[in-house]
Amino acid sequence: MTNRGRLTVLMAAVLALAAVATAAVLHASARADRRNEARPGGPAVTTGKVLLSPGAPRLVFRNMAWGPHRDELATVRADAPDGGRRTATATGVKCLRFYASAGTGICLQSVHGTLTDTYRATVLDARLHEKAHYAVPGIPSRARVSPSGRYAAWTAFVGGDSYAGTDFSTRAAIVDTATGELTPTLESYRIIKDGRAYRSADVNFWGVTFAQDDRHFYATLATKGSTYLVRGDMATRTVTTLHRNVECPSLSPDGTRIAYKKRVRGASADAPWRLYVLDLATMRETALAEPRSVDDQAVWSDAGHLTYALPGDYGADLYTVPADGTGSARRLLTAAVSPAYL
Incomplete structure (x- = not known):
């Protein structure tokens, strides 16, 4: 050869x-x-049409199950999320954090670059089409939409990577989805703390939650090693402290209570929080029947229950617990995070 x-x-x-x-x-x-x-808890989902407009009660979430639809928004029936998971509908839209209300969605996304990733907040219409997007200056953490859909808010880490430590900084932004007017940081608002004007270079805000009136909101203010629940007024551009040791507040549908995570004495430094509900009229706190540390901004699934994420085999699972301190926590949906009830 x-x-x-x-x-x-x-x-x-x-x-x-x-x-x-x-x-x-x-x-x-x-x-x-x-x-x-x-794998159990990680069933396949199918692509289909998803609307954010009001209709039959649905739960929209970021799908964490392995497969071609991982990280996409998906939806199941709100009244039977476990039973309906195998018929979950995926949207093709990927979000790190998500929330929606009244036909408006806010999707915090990663934009993959040649050398590094950047992040953006994308406002979605009822058909999940992009209306506008805004640069996010760090790793996305929290997202909310006002009950009317008029305003959207998001929080990003711009230093460090955990609320549990002290070496972090956050930016909380609010956008008017009708006009596009953006408030890139709540640090531009005037602060009223303990009845007096307050200024400090170490101020951080995170975890916005909106009232029904499209004017007021609640958020966490951190300064000098303490956290506070603040009530914000978009008309006067002020925030006023209401209660101490409150993080990631979530306003109840009737506007009378705040669900939040609270640091408790004796807990691990890496897992310091427990879920509480605050009555805004009396400022009385109620500890909820979830014994684990919850690093999430809980969602009110209805007037009497909360939904939140805890670590799971696929990254995160959703749990629910009564909002009055009774009962016990139970797993609601496996391989899911960032829930929104429509």
Whole structure:
């Protein structure tokens, strides 16, 4: 056999081995995907039409189950999320954090660059089409939409990576989805603390939640090592402190109570929070029946229950607990995070 013939045979053998290796890798990957999709709690979902407009009660969330729809927004029936998960509908829209109300959604997204990722807040209409987007100066953390859909808010970490520590800084922004007017940071608001004007270079805000009137909101203010519940007024651009040791507030549907996470004595420094509800009329706190540390901004699923995320096998699972301190916590939906009830 000539040298050219030997080279031809060698190249053919190399190509054949490469084809076999490629096929083996693809086959193994496909089998892994099928195994992941079939794992308990990680069922497959299907692509379909999803609307954010009012209709039959639905739960929209970021899908964490392994498979082609991981990280996409998906929806299930609100009255039977576990039973309806295998018929969940995925949207094709990927969000790190999400919230929606009255046909308006806010989707905090990662934008992959050549050298580094950046982040943006995308306002979505009822058909999940982009209306506008805004640069987010750090890692997205919280997102909310006002009950009318008029305003959207988000929080991002701009230093550090956890609320549990002290080495972090946040930016909380509010946008008027009708006009596009953006308040890039609540640090531009005037602060009234303990009845007096207050200024400090270490002020941080996070965890906005809106009232029904499209004027007022609540949020967390941190300064000098303490956190406070503040009531904000978008007309006067002021925030006023109301109660101490409140983080990630969530206003009840009737506007009378605030659900929040509170740091408790004796807890681990890495898991310091417990869920509480504050009565705004009496300022009386009620500890909820969730013994674990919750690092989330809880959502009111109805007037008497809260939904929130805890770490799970796929990244996070959703749990629910009564808002009056009775009962016990139970898992609501596996492989899900960032819930919104429509």
